Amino acid sequence: MDKFKKLKLNRESPEHLYTQLYNLIKNLIINNNLKTHEKLPPIRKLADLLGVNNITVVKAYNLLESNNYVYKRIGSGTYVSSIEKDIAPRNINVLQDEAYEDISLMDRGQIEVKENMINFASATPTPQLFPVSDFKEVLNEVLDRDKGMAFGYQESKGYFPLRQYIVEYLDFYKINTAVENIQIISGAQQGIDVIAKALLRHGDTVIVESPTYTGAIAIFESRGVKMVQVPMTKDGIDLNILEKYIDKYNPKLIYTMPNFQNPTGYSYSLETKRELLELVNRKKVLIVEDDYLTDLNFYTDDNLTLKSMDKHEDVVYIKSFSKIFMPGLRLGFLIVPMNLNDQILIAKQTSDISTSGLIQRAFDLYLRKGIWRKHITYMKKIYKERFDIMVESLEKNLPKDTTYLKPLGGINFWIKLSNGFSASELYSQSINRDIVFIPGGVFYPEDIDSNCFRLSIADVYPADIRKGIEKLCETIKDYYKKSNIGFERKSTYRPIL
Numbered sequence: 001m002d003k004f005k006k007l008k009l010n011r012e013s014p015e016h017l018y019t020q021l022y023n024l025i026k027n028l029i030i031n032n033n034l035k036t037h038e039k040l041p042p043i044r045k046l047a048d049l050l051g052v053n054n055i056t057v058v059k060a061y062n063l064l065e066s067n068n069y070v071y072k073r074i075g076s077g078t079y080v081s082s083i084e085k086d087i088a089p090r091n092i093n094v095l096q097d098e099a100y101e102d103i104s105l106m107d108r109g110q111i112e113v114k115e116n117m118i119n120f121a122s123a124t125p126t127p128q129l130f131p132v133s134d135f136k137e138v139l140n141e142v143l144d145r146d147k148g149m150a151f152g153y154q155e156s157k158g159y160f161p162l163r164q165y166i167v168e169y170l171d172f173y174k175i176n177t178a179v180e181n182i183q184i185i186s187g188a189q190q191g192i193d194v195i196a197k198a199l200l201r202h203g204d205t206v207i208v209e210s211p212t213y214t215g216a217i218a219i220f221e222s223r224g225v226k227m228v229q230v231p232m233t234k235d236g237i238d239l240n241i242l243e244k245y246i247d248k249y250n251p252k253l254i255y256t257m258p259n260f261q262n263p264t265g266y267s268y269s270l271e272t273k274r275e276l277l278e279l280v281n282r283k284k285v286l287i288v289e290d291d292y293l294t295d296l297n298f299y300t301d302d303n304l305t306l307k308s309m310d311k312h313e314d315v316v317y318i319k320s321f322s323k324i325f326m327p328g329l330r331l332g333f334l335i336v337p338m339n340l341n342d343q344i345l346i347a348k349q350t351s352d353i354s355t356s357g358l359i360q361r362a363f364d365l366y367l368r369k370g371i372w373r374k375h376i377t378y379m380k381k382i383y384k385e386r387f388d389i390m391v392e393s394l395e396k397n398l399p400k401d402t403t404y405l406k407p408l409g410g411i412n413f414w415i416k417l418s419n420g421f422s423a424s425e426l427y428s429q430s431i432n433r434d435i436v437f438i439p440g441g442v443f444y445p446e447d448i449d450s451n452c453f454r455l456s457i458a459d460v461y462p463a464d465i466r467k468g469i470e471k472l473c474e475t476i477k478d479y480y481k482k483s484n485i486g487f488e489r490k491s492t493y494r495p496i497l
Ligand SMILES: Cc1ncc(COP(=O)(O)O)c(C=O)c1O
Pocket: 123, 186, 187, 188, 189, 190, 213, 215, 257, 262, 290, 292, 319, 320, 321, 322, 327, 331, 332
């Protein structure tokens, strides 16, 4: 009880007392002041101790439970959870202002990169790789061919010839679908938003991989949807925990990135893909598959999408063209199960009426001319070169106790610092040496830090990858040395989930 006596609630603050209490107890857990399976005080006792209503404590405990910091035993009480996760408290006091501002911006999906910096943070392709002249040609052809029609409102479902051609294009990816199931969207980000708008209500629960894509976190948060996190393993989402959480939380959907996940770069094994589909079919839960990168399979042929294996229409598939073509097109598509078609169409229509007709027509022509295959081959070659140089540089320079699992393709690497070290603190030091990356805490729904961080090769040339990784690894070594306890920090941080 002593630990709880010290908790200070600020009655002048506009923040609810129960969320203040939630944050205070969460920090006790993260800081290892409360041990795994330790019992929290009974509700009435804690309420008396802090001079608040019982309901304030009940709400704080419920919030801790829904974020998996604690679990309840019926008739017995509330206990601290134990599942492993690489998180740590975000200690803003130790960060320079500049680093703190950068990380807050990353939470909102942005990064400010100064001219001389080596940018391992953005996962957006170098603009020099975009197929500009091919696109100029198809744009001119469309303008000559369609004239004013190219600038009219387009059908909300999408330009029909493009949807038709996408069905053919999907043959290449072993996905069998019909034109009625194709919904054009203005980028995958809108795809996730439209799905959330159509299918989720305030207070619903979704399951996300942990860590997961920041843009998806922002959408679910904005709709007041609870996110339950299931850890990513090197073979994909942890199916045992997933099954337990489906039973416990009755989620509306599971948001996944089965190939070269963002941020870890890990892929689901074929076995995990099969078992996941079997599980969701048995439990009647919808999967959202965000396919933002399947094409970049450098060291595996096992890059089948869940959609290509989906026999029962359990998957809504989202395709982004941003990493492989051009993010500025703001174009992608969904494959929607028949029974959700109308809801999704209405949500899309109320978002932006339709995706740009001009861009859809130009992209249709671009696909039909077959240029896309040549371009994907080109992008694969460029990215594979960067990928190999990245692996070589990491192998050569990463200090002891700093680890990563080599992905089999894609653009992201998930690096783990020695236990107890903070990726945000490292960030704070590495910007002084003109290196930027994304600290791992950004990829979790809570406001936390992590000892992991994401390096992306999308916007870095080979020579800069070599130079940047060398400098970054020097920075890590200096950071470890400064801590003067040796490589393993004592128990400031510990797994809690
Ligand atoms: C996993 C994931 N999904 C969706 C998006 C958004 O893609 P788009 O540019 O197609 O909206 C991104 C962008 O980085 C992403 O990484």
